[in-house]
Amino acid sequence: MPESAESNGTASAAVKAKPGRHREATLYQALAGAGAGDGRTLGELREAALNVFERSELPVWRRSGFWTTSFESLDFDSLQTSVTEQGVPEVVGRTLPDRPRAGRIVQSAGAIVDVQLDPALAERGVILCSLEQAAELHPDLFNAWYSRRLPIDRHKLEAANAAFWTGGAFLHVPAGLAVEHPFEIVYAIDRPGLAQYGRTLVVGGPGSDFKLHEYDLAEDFDGQSLHAGAFELYLQEGARCRLAQVQDWGKGEVFDVSTRFVQVGRDAYCHWLPSLLGGHLVRQHLELAVSEKGGDMAFRGIFFAEEDEHLDVFAADLHETGPSGGDVHWRGAAAGSSRASFEGLIQIDPGAQQTHTYLQIHTMMLSPKARIDAIPSVLVSSDDVSASHGGTVGELDEALIFYMQSRGLDRATAVRIIVEGFFEPLISQLADEPLQELIRAKVERKLASARDDIETYASSR
Amino acid sequence: MADLEIRDLHVRIEEREILRGVDLDISRGEIHALMGPNGSGKSTMANTLLGHPAYEITQGSITFKGEDITEAEPHERAKAGLFLAFQYPVSIPGVSVANFLRMAINAKREEPIQVKEFRTELQHAIELLDVDRAFTSRHLNDGFSGGEKKRAEILQMAMLKPDVAILDETDSGLDIDALRTVAEGVQKLHDEQGLGALIITHYQRILHYVKPEFVHILMDGRIVLEGGVELVERLEREGYDQIRQEVGAGVGAGDADA
Numbered sequence: 263m264p265e266s267a268e269s270n271g272t273a274s275a276a277v278k279a280k281p282g283r284h285r286e287a288t289l290y291q292a293l294a295g296a297g298a299g300d301g302r303t304l305g306e307l308r309e310a311a312l313n314v315f316e317r318s319e320l321p322v323w324r325r326s327g328f329w330t331t332s333f334e335s336l337d338f339d340s341l342q343t344s345v346t347e348q349g350v351p352e353v354v355g356r357t358l359p360d361r362p363r364a365g366r367i368v369q370s371a372g373a374i375v376d377v378q379l380d381p382a383l384a385e386r387g388v389i390l391c392s393l394e395q396a397a398e399l400h401p402d403l404f405n406a407w408y409s410r411r412l413p414i415d416r417h418k419l420e421a422a423n424a425a426f427w428t429g430g431a432f433l434h435v436p437a438g439l440a441v442e443h444p445f446e447i448v449y450a451i452d453r454p455g456l457a458q459y460g461r462t463l464v465v466g467g468p469g470s471d472f473k474l475h476e477y478d479l480a481e482d483f484d485g486q487s488l489h490a491g492a493f494e495l496y497l498q499e500g501a502r503c504r505l506a507q508v509q510d511w512g513k514g515e516v517f518d519v520s521t522r523f524v525q526v527g528r529d530a531y532c533h534w535l536p537s538l539l540g541g542h543l544v545r546q547h548l549e550l551a552v553s554e555k556g557g558d559m560a561f562r563g564i565f566f567a568e569e570d571e572h573l574d575v576f577a578a579d580l581h582e583t584g585p586s587g588g589d590v591h592w593r594g595a596a597a598g599s600s601r602a603s604f605e606g607l608i609q610i611d612p613g614a615q616q617t618h619t620y621l622q623i624h625t626m627m628l629s630p631k632a633r634i635d636a637i638p639s640v641l642v643s644s645d646d647v648s649a650s651h652g653g654t655v656g657e658l659d660e661a662l663i664f665y666m667q668s669r670g671l672d673r674a675t676a677v678r679i680i681v682e683g684f685f686e687p688l689i690s691q692l693a694d695e696p697l698q699e700l701i702r703a704k705v706e707r708k709l710a711s712a713r714d715d716i717e718t719y720a721s722s723r
Numbered sequence: 724m725a726d727l728e729i730r731d732l733h734v735r736i737e738e739r740e741i742l743r744g745v746d747l748d749i750s751r752g753e754i755h756a757l758m759g760p761n762g763s764g765k766s767t768m769a770n771t772l773l774g775h776p777a778y779e780i781t782q783g784s785i786t787f788k789g790e791d792i793t794e795a796e797p798h799e800r801a802k803a804g805l806f807l808a809f810q811y812p813v814s815i816p817g818v819s820v821a822n823f824l825r826m827a828i829n830a831k832r833e834e835p836i837q838v839k840e841f842r843t844e845l846q847h848a849i850e851l852l853d854v855d856r857a858f859t860s861r862h863l864n865d866g867f868s869g870g871e872k873k874r875a876e877i878l879q880m881a882m883l884k885p886d887v888a889i890l891d892e893t894d895s896g897l898d899i900d901a902l903r904t905v906a907e908g909v910q911k912l913h914d915e916q917g918l919g920a921l922i923i924t925h926y927q928r929i930l931h932y933v934k935p936e937f938v939h940i941l942m943d944g945r946i947v948l949e950g951g952v953e954l955v956e957r958l959e960r961e962g963y964d965q966i967r968q969e970v971g972a973g974v975g976a977g978d979a980d981a
Contacts, residue, residue: 660776660777661813662813662815664776664797666827667796667798668806668809669798669827669830669883670798670831671826671827672796672798673796673798679817679823679826680815682817683815683816683817683862685817686817687816
């Protein structure tokens with residue numbers, strides 16, 4: 263079943279199926295193939311994307327009986343792009359931990375507003391620059407990797423990104439180089455009415471070892487803005503990367519539709535942890551593909567939706583060859599009248615023998631009006647493999663709350679401890695103290711704002 | 724006036740009346756045993772005293788240190804100096820014993836406890852309860868054995884220093900060594916800190932290690948017999964059935980089984 267935007271006329275079988283009938287079926291599909299970068303020049307790719315953009319409507323993903331993710335409420339025509347450099351938005355300084363870093367690149371609206379790179383790393387061949395610059399100054403690298411696994415034509419906003427992106431981030435860590443501190447890539451939206459097309463390309467050379475943290479941040483404003491993102495990371499033979507993402511679009515009406523693809527090469531390893539902590543309407547297509555023998559990955563993720571937020575996550579664990587390893591573990595909570603859907607897919611392609619992978623998704627409801635759907639699926643086309651999934655659906659446990667209250671902790675504190683404890687198994691795996699502190703603080707802030715709601719929930723039961 | 728005064732307490736859960744007029748006085752420095760057969764209302768008593776929301780008080784009052792706490796939130800009762808050692812302690816994933824203790828201690832104080840003071844007290848409690856130091860860095864009750872859970876309860880009690888502690892069948896599911904450690908821990912807290920305790924139990928064996936001055940026998944939601952430690956011995960000899968027959972009048976059979 264192809265993943266299809268409702269509007270482009272290729273309604274999938276899942277859309278036609280009766281509610282519940284295909285609970286085990288794959289609703290969303292892994293990209294699983296070559297991207298758009300097939301030797302065409304950047305100009306040609308932009309042109310092709312523009313054509314798709316012009317003939318398509320805003321996307322709707324409708325999963326009968328489960329959820330509908332529609333971008334039709336986005337007033338797209340009133341949005342503007344901006345390449346005027348207006349400095350680093352305050353939210354960036356406020357949010358990013360004060361810590362040693364290998365380098366940092368910040369895009370605000372459509373312009374790169376800050377690039378820093380440790381000179382010692384520059385000397386050893388690390389490249390950190392805007393993607394625009396990379397296309398000009400490093401054409402060999404750019405042409406070899408740009409859009410290699412990312413398509414440009416599945417829906418209007420993906421096409422818009424491919425056609426209109428400006429700025430962008432490019433990181434290349436050369437072969438054999440181990441970097442202690444993280445590289446930081448920041449996409450910030452400082453005002454309403456903006457369309458931001460974020461495009462990131464990262465290549466980890468053979469045997470390189472580095473950390474990459476992406477931040478997606480917005481000021482709290484009134485009104486709509488859009489972030490349409492495309493992210494690709496390629497890890498060459500033996501490369502290791504710890505990739506984390508902190509997304510919090512604040513209180514504004516920020517729409518986010520992003521595709522992220524990570525390819526793990528021969529004997530390479532990636533630990534990837536997106537934390538999706540806020541956005542009015544967010545759709546994330548996340549794919550971690552082990553594409554060569556010996557590749558291994560740990561794919562973790564946390565999400566926390568509140569108020570009227572809508573979050574739609576598709577996370578695929580794709581094994582294109584074996585032996586390979588995988589371990590997918592997500593945890594999500596929902597408060598207010600928020601809506602979160604998570605589809606996790608394990609896909610093991612023909613010939614990917616001796617692949618061993620496991621997917622688990624745990625969810626926690628903090629409000630009677632919130633809803634979380636979690637659908638794990640497994641598509642296996644090899645016989646000598648192990649792949650399975652599991653998960654739990656939880657609510658606040660009154661026995662636990664009473665226990666903690668009997669020790670003198672008030673109800674709000676008890677709830678905070680439970681929810682933090684719920685996320686902690688993943689947060690603790692980040693093995694990065696400043697980032698852990700940041701995510702814990704954000705979870706705590708979300709809980710505080712959901713406090714009344716949680717009280718109401720408790721008294722209604 | 725006793726520190727904890729329970730007057731004519733009637734308690735209902737899910738439309739069934741479990742406690743039907745209980746009076747009890749407990750003060751600091753006193754050890755009481757509340758004994759009774761299954762279904763007599765012992766656990767209801769424990770949960771009600773700490774304000775569990777599922778238990779509805781339909782009549783009577785609970786006063787603690789002169790304050791009426793009949794309607795108080797559980798955490799307010801705890802802060803006032805009540806403690807409940809649970810029969811079935813729940814596990815708290817992601818929170819270590821030490822961190823949980825620090826949070827609970829700080830909830831009762833204006834200023835957070837100093838690191839050094841906390842360490843000293845924790846060390847003292849660890850020795851008292853005969854647990855391994857590594858115990859305190861494990862997640863509270865997560866994967867603990869029955870004995871470890873009960874020790875963790877008493878460890879918390881030692882650290883939180885309540886005026887009156889209710890121990891809800893702390894002896895159940897313990898082997899003899901764990902039982903002795905736990906019971907001796909309670910006795911020491913009584914001797915050293917002047918702890919007042921209500922030991923709720925079905926059996927006599929915990930009372931071989933911690934000596935109650937007052938014994939109350941609960942049947943069908945009422946206290947039917949009260950006395951000193953000799954009552955424990957009598958119960959050991961005669962069993963609940965004989966006592967039931969003796970006090971017979973006014974005690975309905977088995978319409979309360981919580």
